[in-house]
Amino acid sequence: MAQAARRGRPAGVDGEQTRRRIMAAATEHVAEVGYGNATMKSIAERAGLTSAAIYRYFPTKQELVSVILDELVQDIMGRLERATQVPGTLQERFVSLLEESLVCTRDHPAAARLSEAVHLESARIPEFQAVIDSRLRTEERIYTRLVADAIRRGELPADAERQAIADTLISLTWGLTRLGATVPRARHAAAIRQVEGLLTSGTLLPHRG
Incomplete structure (x- = not known):
């Protein structure tokens, strides 16, 4: 006792x-x-x-899960942002982000499934939605910066649809996160490798004319 x-x-x-x-x-x-x-x-x-x-x-349970979710998002988003702060092309920097996402998956094996569970409740729990919105804003900032850097360096056309390209990258990462919540880790990793292959082959993003 x-x-x-x-x-x-x-x-x-x-x-x-x-x-x-x-x-x-x-x-x-x-x-x-x-x-x-x-x-x-x-x-x-x-x-x-x-x-x-x-x-x-x-x-309360809500406060407990809100604290967990907030800490996870801050840790993972911080690590992904740092992963893009390396020399290289847009493709190389995004691949660096994807590689770090695999490390985050190993470090936080239940994070993707927790995120999926929280998404289902976010419509009725504003605190959950606030954390989700914060994650989206962070990702938009990361990808908008990557696209702007690529245009400035001449990797992408000057008239490239910046928002559309950033949204494509966001969709890829959110889709991969969703996949990570529903399939075995090896299958999730294989999907990330496939995306990396498309990026490095130059078939996923627009080219200069």
């Missing part, structure tokens, strides 16, 4: 470790059963805590 009480105290290093354990358990649980079917009781059991202890860290 004394050990259980100590585990439940949100204080210091132990408190942060417990918080992270709750978030990891919630990520896996929501990814497996969906947001609507997930319960704080099941998350607590998975984390090895009492229900009372978990509520000391996160008063």
